Amino acid sequence: MILQIKNLTKRFGGLTAVNNVSFDVEAKEIVGIIGPNGAGKTTLFNLISGALPVTSGSVLFKNEDITNQKPNRICQKGIGRTFQVVKPFGNISVLENVVIGAYNRLPKTKEAKQYAQYVLEKVDLIHRQDVMAKSLTISDKKRLEVAKALATRPTLLLLDEVMAGLNPGEINDIIPLIRNLADEGITLIVIEHIMQVIMQLSNKVIVIHHGEKIAEGSPQEVTSNPKVIEAYLGEEMALA
Ligand SMILES: Nc1ncnc2c1ncn2[C@@H]1O[C@H](COP(=O)(O)OP(=O)(O)OP(=O)(O)O)[C@@H](O)[C@H]1O
Numbered sequence: 152m153i154l155q156i157k158n159l160t161k162r163f164g165g166l167t168a169v170n171n172v173s174f175d176v177e178a179k180e181i182v183g184i185i186g187p188n189g190a191g192k193t194t195l196f197n198l199i200s201g202a203l204p205v206t207s208g209s210v211l212f213k214n215e216d217i218t219n220q221k222p223n224r225i226c227q228k229g230i231g232r233t234f235q236v237v238k239p240f241g242n243i244s245v246l247e248n249v250v251i252g253a254y255n256r257l258p259k260t261k262e263a264k265q266y267a268q269y270v271l272e273k274v275d276l277i278h279r280q281d282v283m284a285k286s287l288t289i290s291d292k293k294r295l296e297v298a299k300a301l302a303t304r305p306t307l308l309l310l311d312e313v314m315a316g317l318n319p320g321e322i323n324d325i326i327p328l329i330r331n332l333a334d335e336g337i338t339l340i341v342i343e344h345i346m347q348v349i350m351q352l353s354n355k356v357i358v359i360h361h362g363e364k365i366a367e368g369s370p371q372e373v374t375s376n377p378k379v380i381e382a383y384l385g386e387e388m389a390l391a
Pocket residue numbers: 163166168186187188189190191192193194195235
């Protein structure tokens with residue numbers, strides 16, 4: 152077990168954004184997290200990565216309690232994350248953006264740069280290494296976001312909607328990239344709205360609704376669960 156989430160709760164004043172959520176993640180699995188807008192998915196990532204303090208409950212990473220540790224400590228222990236709204240440093244190059252992530256473990260510039268280039272090759276962005284990050288397409292900005300997180304050398308990577316805003320062709324290009332990461336031994340937790348992506352990638356899916364976990368199981372199990380259809384899939388279909 153690489154990650155254990157135990158009775159995690161986060162309140163913002165009167166709003167309970169994450170409500171008593173528990174689940175386990177096995178090493179090397181790809182766990183999908185789905186749920187309607189505002190369900191609490193990103194807040195869950197913020198609690199795991201230390202970006203927000205928890206109200207109650209705990210987060211265990213490799214059997215160590217990391218609840219409420221500082222984000223940089225948690226990152227150094229091996230949890231990387233991307234952000235839903237991509238925020239590269241626009242006025243520096245793609246490579247420099249990734250080097251910043253690599254400094255997390257490699258304080259020497261030469262080594263950090265080498266590692267950043269290795270990561271850029273992996274996400275198929277090496278040919279853009281010298282351009283300003285702000286001039287990348289949306290799709291390449293998403294790849295950069297993944298590269299920045301990968302440069303910190305995570306064993307567990309939290310991906311927050313890396314496919315949002317991409318067209319079907321771009322999505323098909325990025326899916327193998329994510330699968331490769333898993334094949335290399337990185338455990339992944341993926342928040343995604345696009346069901347086709349979740350169905351293709353995940354071993355296990357967790358469904359969050361109003362801050363609570365309402366279902367957990369294989370993609371087939373959750374998509375045929377009446378509670379999930381009512382809370383989420385029905386709504387998605389209604390929107391389609
Ligand atoms: N820092 C904050 N302060 C106050 N309320 C917050 C904060 N962050 C999130 N919330 C609220 O917590 C709830 C859960 O938000 P969260 O962003 O986790 O949902 P989500 O499932 O990631 O949604 P989406 O799919 O739209 O990204 C929402 O009602 C949101 O407004």
